[in-house]
Structure formats: C-alpha cells, structure tokens
Amino acid sequence: MLPWLSIIGIGEDGLKGLIKAAIIAIAQSKILFGGQRHINLFKIYGKETYNWSYPIEQGIKHLCYFRGNKVAILASGDPFFFGIGTILTQRIPIKEIRCYPSISVFSLVCARIGWTMQDVEVISLHGGRTQECIYPYLHDGARIILLTYNETSPAIISALLVDRGFGKSKFIILEGLNGPYERVRAMTAHSFINYNNNDINPLNVIAIDVIANIEIITLPLTFGRCDNWFDNNGQITKSDIRALTIAKLAPRRMELLWDIGAGSGSISIEWMLIHPSLEAIAIEVNEKRAINIMQNAYRLGVNNLCIVNGDSMDIIYDLAFIKKPDAIFIGGGAGVANTKIISFCMNILRHKGRLVINAVTLKSELALIRYYYIFGGTLIRVAIEQVSSLGNNWGWKSKRTVTQWCWSNIFN
Numbered sequence: 001m002l003p004w005l006s007i008i009g010i011g012e013d014g015l016k017g018l019i020k021a022a023i024i025a026i027a028q029s030k031i032l033f034g035g036q037r038h039i040n041l042f043k044i045y046g047k048e049t050y051n052w053s054y055p056i057e058q059g060i061k062h063l064c065y066f067r068g069n070k071v072a073i074l075a076s077g078d079p080f081f082f083g084i085g086t087i088l089t090q091r092i093p094i095k096e097i098r099c100y101p102s103i104s105v106f107s108l109v110c111a112r113i114g115w116t117m118q119d120v121e122v123i124s125l126h127g128g129r130t131q132e133c134i135y136p137y138l139h140d141g142a143r144i145i146l147l148t149y150n151e152t153s154p155a156i157i158s159a160l161l162v163d164r165g166f167g168k169s170k171f172i173i174l175e176g177l178n179g180p181y182e183r184v185r186a187m188t189a190h191s192f193i194n195y196n197n198n199d200i201n202p203l204n205v206i207a208i209d210v211i212a213n214i215e216i217i218t219l220p221l222t223f224g225r226c227d228n229w230f231d232n233n234g235q236i237t238k239s240d241i242r243a244l245t246i247a248k249l250a251p252r253r254m255e256l257l258w259d260i261g262a263g264s265g266s267i268s269i270e271w272m273l274i275h276p277s278l279e280a281i282a283i284e285v286n287e288k289r290a291i292n293i294m295q296n297a298y299r300l301g302v303n304n305l306c307i308v309n310g311d312s313m314d315i316i317y318d319l320a321f322i323k324k325p326d327a328i329f330i331g332g333g334a335g336v337a338n339t340k341i342i343s344f345c346m347n348i349l350r351h352k353g354r355l356v357i358n359a360v361t362l363k364s365e366l367a368l369i370r371y372y373y374i375f376g377g378t379l380i381r382v383a384i385e386q387v388s389s390l391g392n393n394w395g396w397k398s399k400r401t402v403t404q405w406c407w408s409n410i411f412n
Helices: 020-028 036-045 056-064 084-089 105-113 131-137 153-163 189-193 239-249 266-274 287-299 312-320 339-348 362-375
Strands: 005-010 031-034 048-051 071-076 097-100 121-124 143-147 170-175 183-188 204-209 256-260 279-284 306-309 327-330 354-359 378-382 385-390 393-398 402-408
Touching (some): 005 084, 020 036, 020 071, 020 097, 031 036, 036 071, 056 084, 071 084, 084 097, 105 143, 105 170, 105 204, 131 143, 153 170, 153 204, 170 189, 183 189, 239 354, 239 378, 239 402, 256 266, 256 312, 256 339, 266 279, 266 287, 266 327, 279 287, 279 312, 312 339, 327 339, 339 354, 354 362, 362 402
Parallel strands (some): 005 097, 031 048, 031 071, 121 143, 256 279, 256 327, 279 306, 327 354
Antiparallel strands (some): 170 204, 378 402
C-alpha cells in the first residue's frame, strides 16, 4: 500500500516553520487529526478534522478507520523523538507513512543555552512518568533537559531537587520556544520555590545543570549498590551477592526479568536502573513487602516496575500468556524446592534465556544440587568475609554462604 498517512511535526512557529513538502502533504490530505491547538492553524484549509482521542489506543483505532484515505496527523516537534511516531509505527507499517519532522524542542533548548546535545540526558514526563524518574540522572555536572507535563511541572521538579539535596542546581525554564512569546528564565532550583510561577506557559521545558549539596551521596551507576539504598526488613539480596546475581542475569536491551520472591525489590530495581529499555516484574507473596518494593522503586526513580502481590505459581502461569521473560531470578527461598515452578520457568524462558537461583538453607541448596545434576548449568558457592571488631582487635567475620545455580537454554 502506498503511503496514506502523513505525520507533520509542528513547532511554536506554526506554519512558518513547515517545509514546503509538509504544507503540500496537509493540502493534499482529506482528513486532519491532532490537538485543537494544531487543528486551529489549518482551519483555512477546510478539511475534515478530528481531535486526537485518548487513551492513545482509541485514537489509533479511530485513525485506522480511514486507512487508504489521505490523512495527516498534526504532531509536536519531531514525532519520532518522544513523540507519536514510535507508537504509530507499532500499529501501522512505516511504508504506509511519510513523516515531516520539525526541529525537536531538545535541539531548540541546546541552541538557546549553548549545550551540546550529545552530552545531555533527555527525559520526558509524558506517558505517565512521574518526576522521580529524573533521580537516577542526578549526578554532579550532569545536564538534563526535561520535557514537562504542564505549567505545574517546574514547581514540582524544583521542590524534588531541593528535597533530594540538589537545590543549588541551575534551573532554566524555557517557554514557548520558537514562538512569538518565547521566554527563557534561569535561577537555582532553590530560588524557584519562592518565585512567582503563576504565569508559567504550559508548553515549557526545563534544563537542569546538576549541582549536589556537599553532603549528598548520589546514586551510583553500577549495580550492587549499598543495601541502605533499599528499605528492607532483612529480606534483601545483599549488595555483593546482588552484583554477582545481576551479572549472571546478564541484562540486554529491551529484555524482561521476572523477580520471583522479590523481597525488597533490589534485584528488579537494579535491573531496570541499568537501561531505560529494560522491564521487570517483581513477584512477592507478602503484601507489606510488595508495598515496600513499590516505595523503593518510586524513591529511586523506577516508575514502571510491575509489582504483583500473590502466590508465585498462580502468577507466573498468568504472566506467561502476556509476555515471556528473558531472565528469571528466584531468591529468598521462594519456590526454590518446588520442581513445578523450576520446570515451568525453564520452559517459559525466551530463546537465550537465563535462570538464576540463590539458596541459603540446606533444603534449598540440596534442591540446587539436584537441578545441577539433572539439567546442567553452573553451580557455585559464595562465601564472603568482612573485617569487624574482635575484642580489642580486628578479625574476619563470615557472612552467610550463598549457593547459586545458573542455567541457560542457549545450549539446551
């Protein structure tokens, strides 16, 4: 099928910012989809128009009803950079689409304040993400450009920065970029709290030049972070073992982890902190622990961790019909000796999948030894000693030994 759908990126400069090909695509279209703000720009064309429907799936369903007709979607900026383009191409083949992007708001921000695009972290609050998602990026000297949700976002973000110990950060609000009412204001995050922000343009972007208070320890980039980053009641894979465990889980882009018997959620949270494309489902039978996992994830900026409270066996059967995992971790004694769970996990893994199980009791260790003899893989015991006080002197104190069995279907 020839292209029937045109995606037109529009900036605050409106018609003036469109290339000739984009204007022709709009003129040749019979139907226009978009927000009212964009549709108003093209009323003179006398087209059949539709406001974009929400939720997004409903809007796409409505759009596809006109498949084969000449249709144009009026979008903001670059539709394939935190825009509608990516979602549309998941439903409509790219050969049926022509896209005419405008300059992205992130490029405009860099042009206005003199930042180099390749050195900037770009984050969008659209799509249900909360302001806490910026936390993993808050390191001294980091530069962040944040596509906000509306006029309330600057106050919320500045308050978060102050609360987390980054109140000295340079805080730049850029409003209506490339439009007739463009405005750029710079201050510190702390000073913005006392600023009159009643006149903020809903179309705003925030640039943050991060400065941490001297006493603040920022979230490390590596996995195996110190245990005190996670609220826990002793139900946690300790940092040294966690580092080894995640290394064996070997995360790769776009992969999904099942964390069975998630405890504090440390494994699934650190998995997701490695790369924004990673997904994880934390399964925890204890309701209080499940709530604690949610709080840990929220505080550390992991917005989209899926937390399921309930019996592991029932849950994984249901989850398997939705999406198969690339990696599975079983810890905390959660079903380690349950051969049904283990067998199901081994069979449900996607190609090149990995299964990692940690055991600390004799019963669970014997189960891992049995799995190793039957299924192969690798079996190790990890004993860690740490210096501690011993009377008036110092000596080595052993931590609890952990047995770990790793299995992959790559060779099976």
